Amino acid sequence: MPVDGQVQSLLDQMREADAKPFESMTVPEARLAGWDFIALQGPPEEVASVDHRFIPGLTADLPVRIYYPEGKGPFPALIYLHGGGWVIGNNEVGDAVSRSLANRTGCVFIQVNYQKAPERKFPAAVDDAWVATNWVFDNAADLGVDPARIGIIGDSAGGNLAAVTALRARDESGPHLKCQVLIYPVTDGDLDKGSYEDYAEGYLLQRESMRWFYSHYLNDLAEVDDPRVSPLRASRHSDLPPAIIVTAGYDPLRDDGRLYADKLRNAGIKVKHLDYPGAIHGFFWMQGVLDVSRELHDKLGMAIKAIMK
Numbered sequence: 001m002p003v004d005g006q007v008q009s010l011l012d013q014m015r016e017a018d019a020k021p022f023e024s025m026t027v028p029e030a031r032l033a034g035w036d037f038i039a040l041q042g043p044p045e046e047v048a049s050v051d052h053r054f055i056p057g058l059t060a061d062l063p064v065r066i067y068y069p070e071g072k073g074p075f076p077a078l079i080y081l082h083g084g085g086w087v088i089g090n091n092e093v094g095d096a097v098s099r100s101l102a103n104r105t106g107c108v109f110i111q112v113n114y115q116k117a118p119e120r121k122f123p124a125a126v127d128d129a130w131v132a133t134n135w136v137f138d139n140a141a142d143l144g145v146d147p148a149r150i151g152i153i154g155d156s157a158g159g160n161l162a163a164v165t166a167l168r169a170r171d172e173s174g175p176h177l178k179c180q181v182l183i184y185p186v187t188d189g190d191l192d193k194g195s196y197e198d199y200a201e202g203y204l205l206q207r208e209s210m211r212w213f214y215s216h217y218l219n220d221l222a223e224v225d226d227p228r229v230s231p232l233r234a235s236r237h238s239d240l241p242p243a244i245i246v247t248a249g250y251d252p253l254r255d256d257g258r259l260y261a262d263k264l265r266n267a268g269i270k271v272k273h274l275d276y277p278g279a280i281h282g283f284f285w286m287q288g289v290l291d292v293s294r295e296l297h298d299k300l301g302m303a304i305k306a307i308m309k
Contacts, residue, residue, distance in 0.1 A: 003203075010040075011280070012024055013201065022205075027087060027118060030112060039097035042288025043080040045103055055135045058127050066143065067102040073144035075307035077108040077140050077153070078115050078181070079129075079136055081165075083156030083282075085213030086117045086125050089271035093109040097297075101153070107308060108145050110136055110272040111155070118216040126228050129161040130168055134248045137175040151179035151241070155284050156253070157213070159185025163227035163260065170239050179307045181300065183246040183284050187240060187256040189214065190222025195254035205281035207301075211251060224227025229302045232260055237267035242288035244303050246284070246296065249277035264266075273305055 003011070015116065022030050049064040049078040078101065091113045102109035113127035133152065139211050140147040152160035159182040166180045190196075191207055200207040214221065218229065227234040243264050247257035261273045276283065285294040 001249060001277040003280070003289070004292050007250075007278060007280055007292070010286070010289060012252055013273075014204070017019065021201075021209055022085070022233070023208040024194055029215050033086045034084055034090075034093055037093055037237035037282070037285045038096070040286040040289050044096040045099040046100050047099050055132060056129050057115070059120070059124065062115070062128055062132060063091055063113040065095070065098065065111045065130065067098050067111070069102045069106050069108070069145070071106065073108075074140075074146040076106065076178070076232075077110060077143070077145040077146060078105065078137060078151035078177065078304070079133055079150070079162075080109055080111040081114065081129055081154035081158035081161040082111065083158045083183075083285075083288050084116075084155070084272070085210070085219055086122075086157045086217040087213055088116070088291045093285075097287070100287060100297050101300065101304075104222070105304040105308065107151075107304065108143060111145075121219050122217050122226075124227055125157075125161055126158050126164055126168075129165045133165055133169070133177075134175060148176075150175070150306070152177055153180060153183070154185065154215075155183035155216075156281065157186055159257075160229075160231065163187060163189060164228050166240050167227065167231055167234055177241040177243050179244065181244045182257065182260065183303065184251055184253050184257055184281055185201045185245070185260065186210075187260040188255060189221075190230075190231045193255040193259075195256075196252045199250050199252050201252070203252075203280045205252055207252050232256070232263060237263050237269065240264065240267070241269040242272075242307060243275065244272045244297075244300065246274045247276070248279035248281055249275070250279065251281040253281060267283065274299055274303070285291075
């Protein structure tokens, strides 16, 4: 399938603007460029309320934003870990998608601004995600949340952290997650898979971009063998929550998502795979300019509602 027409127009505009790939930027430049995603998300939707808090982490207090949909609780909830290669992104960049998904799922949407590399390398983000997940369960009553209906969601690097958190909850007898929603997740540190070869350049996220992100996130490249970095390499994938996995056709990470979906299915886990063959990495954050992104938000809303009911 060819690239979606609106996606191609966006890529053409980026080329005309001579947009630099992440691997050619400094960390401050990349973080500044990450703010550009806000303009692609359109006007933020109204929600019933938004609560800003700081929660205690292992090494720092973590900013969280809690988005409430209309209605009366206790609500189901989703813990959201945003993308950005473990290096960029924040709660402001993820604001519009959090509002959108709170409205479409009927869930309290809890966005966590975990600590970023290179200042805080692996496993800081993993530990932040774990602490935040336990905090939500421990404070469910105060949050107006049903503790039996709490899931985790993340895109890209956030999808990696969500998958790792689900594995950790199983292995450490942690809280019971209702679902894991993995949007074009990073699941394996092998950069020689077919999709990395086929879409190495020209589709926003590049293979060298991922190498750049890993170089900042990891203390040593040998850590890609750790299942907390590459959840695809975990020793087993049974006894995990049901999964919704999103992939984009023109994405170096396409095979990461597809292989993880296969791994979970083969382990007996229920998986709903939403594949968008004409889309690119990052399209979840482009609902202001792409019909396919708005379609994804609507489909995620319906799929998550079906699990949370």
